Amino acid sequence: MATLQLNNIVKNFGSTQVIKGVDLEVKDREFVVFVGPSGCGKSTLMRMIAGLESTTSGDIFIDGERINDVGPADRRLAMVFQSYALYPHMTVEDNMGFNLRLAKVPKAERREKVLAAARILQLEELLDRKPRALSGGQRQRVAIGRAIVRNPSIFLFDEPLSNLDAALRVQMRIELARLHEELDATMIYVTHDQIEAMTMADKIVVLQGGVVEQIGSPMALYHHPANRFVAGFIGSPKMNFLDVEIRGADAEGVDVVLPGGDCRVPVKGDGVSTGDKLTLGVRPEHLKIDDQGPLTGKILVIERLGGTTSLYLENGDSQWILVADGDVTSRVHDQIRFSFDPACAHLFKRNGEALLHRHCHPLVASESK
Amino acid sequence: MNTSKRWLPRTFKVALLTLLLLWTLIPICWMVLSSFKANDIITASTPRVLFSPTLEHYASLFSSGNSLWPYLLNSLFIAGTSTLIAVVLGCMAGFGLSRIRIKGKQHLAFWIISTRMAPIAAVIVPLYLLFRYLYLLDTHAGLIVAYLSFNLPFAIWLMTAFFDDLPPDLEEAAMIDGATKLQAFRYVVLPLMTPGLVTTTILCFIFAWNDYAFAQTFSGPNTQTIPIAAAQLLTQTGIDWGKLLAIGTIVVCPMAIAGLLVKRWLVQGLTLGAVK
Numbered sequence: 001m002a003t004l005q006l007n008n009i010v011k012n013f014g015s016t017q018v019i020k021g022v023d024l025e026v027k028d029r030e031f032v033v034f035v036g037p038s039g040c041g042k043s044t045l046m047r048m049i050a051g052l053e054s055t056t057s058g059d060i061f062i063d064g065e066r067i068n069d070v071g072p073a074d075r076r077l078a079m080v081f082q083s084y085a086l087y088p089h090m091t092v093e094d095n096m097g098f099n100l101r102l103a104k105v106p107k108a109e110r111r112e113k114v115l116a117a118a119r120i121l122q123l124e125e126l127l128d129r130k131p132r133a134l135s136g137g138q139r140q141r142v143a144i145g146r147a148i149v150r151n152p153s154i155f156l157f158d159e160p161l162s163n164l165d166a167a168l169r170v171q172m173r174i175e176l177a178r179l180h181e182e183l184d185a186t187m188i189y190v191t192h193d194q195i196e197a198m199t200m201a202d203k204i205v206v207l208q209g210g211v212v213e214q215i216g217s218p219m220a221l222y223h224h225p226a227n228r229f230v231a232g233f234i235g236s237p238k239m240n241f242l243d244v245e246i247r248g249a250d251a252e253g254v255d256v257v258l259p260g261g262d263c264r265v266p267v268k269g270d271g272v273s274t275g276d277k278l279t280l281g282v283r284p285e286h287l288k289i290d291d292q293g294p295l296t297g298k299i300l301v302i303e304r305l306g307g308t309t310s311l312y313l314e315n316g317d318s319q320w321i322l323v324a325d326g327d328v329t330s331r332v333h334d335q336i337r338f339s340f341d342p343a344c345a346h347l348f349k350r351n352g353e354a355l356l357h358r359h360c361h362p363l364v365a366s367e368s369k
Numbered sequence: 370m371n372t373s374k375r376w377l378p379r380t381f382k383v384a385l386l387t388l389l390l391l392w393t394l395i396p397i398c399w400m401v402l403s404s405f406k407a408n409d410i411i412t413a414s415t416p417r418v419l420f421s422p423t424l425e426h427y428a429s430l431f432s433s434g435n436s437l438w439p440y441l442l443n444s445l446f447i448a449g450t451s452t453l454i455a456v457v458l459g460c461m462a463g464f465g466l467s468r469i470r471i472k473g474k475q476h477l478a479f480w481i482i483s484t485r486m487a488p489i490a491a492v493i494v495p496l497y498l499l500f501r502y503l504y505l506l507d508t509h510a511g512l513i514v515a516y517l518s519f520n521l522p523f524a525i526w527l528m529t530a531f532f533d534d535l536p537p538d539l540e541e542a543a544m545i546d547g548a549t550k551l552q553a554f555r556y557v558v559l560p561l562m563t564p565g566l567v568t569t570t571i572l573c574f575i576f577a578w579n580d581y582a583f584a585q586t587f588s589g590p591n592t593q594t595i596p597i598a599a600a601q602l603l604t605q606t607g608i609d610w611g612k613l614l615a616i617g618t619i620v621v622c623p624m625a626i627a628g629l630l631v632k633r634w635l636v637q638g639l640t641l642g643a644v645k
Contacts (some may be wrong), residue, residue, distance in 0.1 A: 014472075052541050073547045085538035089560045098556075099546035150546065 002063045002076075002153035002186050003028050004049065009058035011044055011210075018044055020210040021058070026154075026188065026203075031180050033189045035197040036207035036233070042190045043158055045207070049188065050156055051075050062153060078147035079156040082163065084139045086131040086146075092118075093127040096146045117148040120182070137168045144176075148183065157189040161196065173199060194234055198222070206230050223361035228279060228352040237284045237310060237321045239346075246276040254347055254355065256280055259315075260294035265342045267355040278355075281346040284310065284321040289328065293339030295320070299332050313338075397621060404614035411610045426611035430619075437616070440598040447509055447594060448577035451516035455573045456566060459524025464554065466525065467532035468540075482526040485519055489582045492518065497586055507589025515587055516577040523576075524569050531565030532558075564634040571635060575624055595620055 004026040011019035019041045026032050034042040047053040049060060051072030059066055067075055086095050093114050094101075100110040118124045121141045131139055140160060147155055157176075161169045177200050180187055191197055197204050198218045206213040206221065206229070214226040218234075225231035231239045247255040247262055249269030256263050256278070265280070272278070285308075287295075297313030297320050309328050313320040313336070322338055330336060347355045360368075403411050405422035430437040466478055496515055497506075505511030535558065543553035581596040588597060599616040602609045628635060 050541075050545055052544070071549075072541070072544045073549060075545075077545060079542070079545045081538045081542060083536060083538045085536070085542035087539060087543070087557055098543070098548075102547045102552060102556075146542075146546070 003061075004154060004186065004188070005059075005061040005064075006045075006049075007059040007061070009045070009048060009060065010056045011041070011048060011053065012056045018210050019048070019056075022207075022210075022212055024205060024212070024215065026186060029184055029186055031177075031187045031189065031200060031202045032205060033191060033197040033201035033203070034205045034207060035191055035194055036213075038192055040207040041210040042192075042205075042207050046079075046156055046158055046188060046190050049154075050077055050079050076153040077156055078150040078152035078154075079158065080140075080143045080147050080160045082159040084131075084143040084160075084163075086139055086142055088131050090130070091127065092123060092129050092131070092134070092142050092145075095131065095142055096123075096149045098146070099150045113149055114145075117145045120148065120179070121145045136164055137172065140164060140172060144179070148179075153186065155183075155185055155187040157187065159191055160189075161191070162193070169196075176200060195236060198234065204234075206233060208233075217364065217367050219361065219363045219367065223364055224357060225281075225346065225354055227354055228281065228348040231281050231346055231348070231354065235283055237323065239281045239283050240287070240320050241348075242280045242282075242318055244278055244280045246272055246274055246278060248274050249276075252358065254278070256347070258294040260296065260337070263294060263342050263345075265345045265347055266358045267347050268358060269355065272349075272355070277350065279348040279350075281348060282340045282344065284323040286344040287320065287322040287338050287340050289322070289324055289330070289336055290339035291337055293337040295339065296335060296337050297322075299330055299334045299336065302330065302332055311336075397625075400614050400617050400621070404611070404618045406611070408611050411614070426615040430612055430615055435601075437595070437598055437619075440593055440595045441619070443509070443588075443592055444578060444594040444596075447512045447516070447592070448574050450509070451513040451520060451577050452570055452573040454513070455517055455520035455524040456570050458521060459528045459569060460562070460566065462525045463528025463530075464532050464558065466529045468537065478526065478529060481522045483522075485522040485526070489519070489580075493582060493586050496583075500587055506587055507592050509592055511587050512583060512592060512594070515583045516573075516580065520573040520576055524573055527569050527572070528562075528565055531562060531568075535561055564637045567631045567634040568637075571624075571627060571631060574627075578624065579620070 004024075006022055006024040009019055009022045010017065022045060024032075034045060036042050044053060048055050051067070051070065055068060060068055062075065062077075087098065090098065093111070096117060097110045097114045100113060105113075114127070115124065118127060121144060123138070123141055123145055126134060126138060126142070131142065134142065140163075143160070160176075161172050164172060173196060176189075180200075189196075189200065201218055203215065204218055204221055205215050208229055213233075214221060214230045216224075216226075221230055221234045225234060228241070232241070245257045247257050249255065249272040251268055251270060253264045253266045254269040254272055256265055295315070297315040297318075299311050300314050301312040303310040303312075304326070307326045309324045309326055311322040311324060311328075311330060313322060320338075324330075343359075346357075349355070402418070404426055405424070406417075406420050407423050407425065410417055410420050466474070466481075471477075496518070500506050500511050500515075503511075505514065539557050539561070540550075540553040543557040544550065548556065579596065580594075581600065584592075584594045584597050585600070588594065595616060599613055599620070602613045602616070
């Protein structure tokens with residue numbers, strides 16, 4: 001159980017800067033997810049926390065103690081690798097008890113602790129097997145078990161589910177969330193999958209190109225993305241974007257010109273003036289089919305998922321995704337009109353920065369209390 | 370349709386392999402067989418496959434005035450020591466070379482193996498001069514160094530390839546588990562390196578064990594190895610075929626048996642990186 005603090009962390013590989021000054025505070029028992037496209041530096045950041053990679057500059061604190069010069073063995077962390085990194089020549093029991101063996105813990109006590117962890121993960125039957133005799137999901141469990149036995153101050157997970165099939169991934173996701181609840185531990189989790197991030201995190205750190213784009217709760221990122229990148233990255237299907245012109249703006253809202261009529265988006269319009277070009281962002285689930293709507297499009301593809309239906313629309317250069325009810329009757333090639341609730345829309349400046357919403361989403365507001 | 374199509378090339382493959390096998394095995398089998406023949410049968414103009422075997426050549430090798438024992442011990446000691454040093458240093462250097470992140474690593478690795486590419490004949494004279502200045506002629510150490518000059522780069526290169534194949538995640542996991550770098554190497558890396566160590570050991574030992582050129586040049590009365598003993602049987606007055614074949618058998622058989630015993634690892638080692 002521990003806190004973690006990163007102060008202006010920078011990492012260079014040769015002349016390439018891969019982490020460009022990251023600040024982060026992780027509270028005790030928090031589940032923090034680093035998410036971003038591949039190459040964004042999230043794994044490197046985790047490896048620096050683990051001590052497997054040195055920092056070029058900046059400080060790392062665990063429980064207030066600076067650990068830059070402490071080796072990985074002495075940071076009291078446990079890490080679950082993407083490849084699981086189970087020792088192939090050792091049985092499951094030896095794999096899980098290896099850290100105790102290194103710490104010269106007596107055999108009986110070692111077995112007891114391994115059994116306790118095995119019970120949590122339902123691994124008791126497999127203790128005598130070698131890793132190659134295990135399925136992917138079982139290996140994953142052993143890797144987590146090994147981390148639990150270590151009784152670390154912080155758990156690190158480096159894309160632990162990416163080698164599992166879709167069904168198993170969902171199951172392990174739930175299991176990890178349960179484990180976090182049960183162990184009451186601080187956990188840091190790296191993934192490129194925004195669904196894993198949304199479902200498990202207390203706090204998400206969105207990274208791109210070695211820079212933190214936004215830190216916040218899943219709902220804060222969803223409802224109040226700080227910029228266009230976060231808006232596009234979080235949420236599935238992706239947010240729709242449309243370049244728009246501004247009719248007028250004040251502190252109460254911004255008037256946007258749309259093909260079928262203007263619309264007032266309730267964001268703070270400071271620094272925006274008439275004639276400016278902004279980007280409008282609306283999530284597919286916030287678009288609705290509406291015969292009076294200000295937007296039109298031709299249906300290119302319909303994906304019926306049962307509960308919902310995704311409509312892929314095209315209008316000139318602009319492409320839209322609209323998530324409608326499962327029983328929507330539209331057909332491919334239909335021309336439809338659609339609209340959205342301006343309160344759910346976002347506006348982004350040319351540099352990608354979002355205009356602040358006038359009202360905080362109730363879910364997000366309740367989190368900060 | 371399909372099976373008949375594959376059937377033809379298969380026969381061809383088998384035939385080719387059989388031919389290759391006969392080409393390789395017949396001389397060796399003939400050598401082993403003949404080492405148990407009496408002298409007059411060996412040199413008989415009609416080759417004989419059926420004969421009453423005799424151990425006289427082996428007996429005379431180890432009993433006569435010029436016993437084979439010192440040669441055998443020299444060979445074992447020199448080949449063994451140089452192999453041990455090459456494998457231990459090669460293992461450590463290979464690990465370092467595989468894991469270190471430096472510019473021009475590929476060039477460094479190539480430079481190391483390139484020292485193995487020179488023909489033996491090219492280094493004999495320079496080494497001879499060096500050894501003379503260093504008083505290493507006719508010493509065990511001299512031959513050990515000579516074999517190392519070829520075996521060490523080879524061992525480093527081969528072990529580097531083996532370590533490259535071992536994901537660094539495993540050592541990193543061990544280090545996060547509380548192991549020092551050395552403990553991670555000892556408990557996690559080394560046990561997984563058995564195929565690499567066995568392959569490197571066998572190949573290094575074969576080179577040192579079989580060498581004639583270095584031994585001929587650098588050894589003296591105290592340090593002659595088995596291949597020299599064999600050569601000494603080729604005299605101006607005649608060739609003692611019986612003893613020669615017996616020595617040949619003594620040289621070849623241990624290597625062949627060792628090779629068979631570790632075949633599983635050796636194949637894995639020789640096809641390293643071939644199939645992912």
